[in-house]
Amino acid sequence: MLIKEALQTGRQFLTWHNIPSAHLDARVLLSHVTGLDYTALLLQSRQPLTAEQQQQYRRLLDRRAYGEPVAYLTGHKEFMGLDFIVTPAVLIPRPDTELLAETALAHLRQQPGPLAADVGTGSGAIAVSLACLLPGLRLWAVDLSAEALAVARQNAQLHRVDHRITFLQGNLLAPLPPSLQGRLDVIAANLPYIPSGEIDGLMPDVKDYEPHLALDGGLDGLDLYRRLVPAAHRFLKPGGLLLMEIGPGQGEAACQMLPPEDWQAEVKHDLAGRRRLVTARKITRAQK
Known part of the structure; x- marks a missing residue:
């Protein structure tokens, strides 16, 4: 043939x-x-x-x-112009998430000696991309899954940025050292945001193959974000950014989790015009 x-x-x-x-x-x-x-x-x-x-x-x-996804068949997926190893242990990186990475990058480039955390790192696509595109950046990447962290470490090694990323297993920001409180410039979070009742209605190549741990966000899809917000406020420096990827229709509810006395929040749209990314800036004392 x-x-x-x-x-x-x-x-x-x-x-x-x-x-x-x-x-x-x-x-x-x-x-x-x-x-x-x-x-x-x-x-x-x-x-x-x-x-x-x-x-x-x-x-x-x-x-x-x-129905098996192409990325799992080939073991690779492109994100931010870089090649990433993917396995069924991690969510497949999506083009929509590049909005989060680009927003983080734009802010971090303005900071001296920037520090950032990637929560729910999965394949490490966000953390590794930021490290590759900003050589002075130091990152902490957290995931609950040991299998996902193994893939993320592979990707960091593949792109030779593993010496600038610390990988930690645990829940949200809990594994971060207390010495980082008040010091982070960016916290990037692409956490599970699909409401539990909608999982069965997803496309077969998603619901039947991608890890439900990386999809199921609870009753309204925002359970993990509600737990993240208070901890993020402790770890960000004044003026630091919390970036949260969300699904269509979640923008208003997500912004309601961010007290206006603590955060300046807005929602960015993706290329398809959908509300995709919550950006929340920690308010400084002078702004209060």
Whole structure:
């Protein structure tokens, strides 16, 4: 089978199985099997696949047809222009979350000797991206899952920033050393925010494969954020930012968790125009 034939067959197979991103998925899986990027696939379209490559491609297509996410099939996902290792132990990084990373980066670039924490780090996508893009940054990355932290450490090592990120296992900000209180410039939080009653209604490739620990945010999706806010206020320096990714329709409730005497809060929209990110600045004494 030639590369061009494999690509066409894969697209048709996934389309027949009602995979919305059939064309893209077939290309990504074929690139993974052959080690060729999209341009090379086109230039070498008349090259034959080996028997082993055909078998591997067929197995991946079968798994994708059943709903398994492409990122888990390839073991990789791009975020902020960087390649990240992903496994079923971590939530797959989403383009929407780049808004949080970009907002954090813009603030941190203005701080001398910046310090930041990434709560619910998962794959480490946010922490590692910030460390790569801001060489002077020192970070603490926290997750409840030991398996997720193992993946995050791999990604930090892959991008050679592991010496600037301290990985801690535990609940929210509890593992942070008390010496950091009042010193952090940014606390980034992409915590579970899907209401418990909506989990079963998620797309199959999310609800059936991604870790529910990284999805379920309680009754209204904001349980963990309610617990985070008071601790974040203790650890941020005056003028520091708490960044919380939320789901559509949660902006007003999220802002109500932030007492106006302690925080200046606003909600940013993502590229699709959805309210996606709560930014809360810790009010300084002079502002009160």
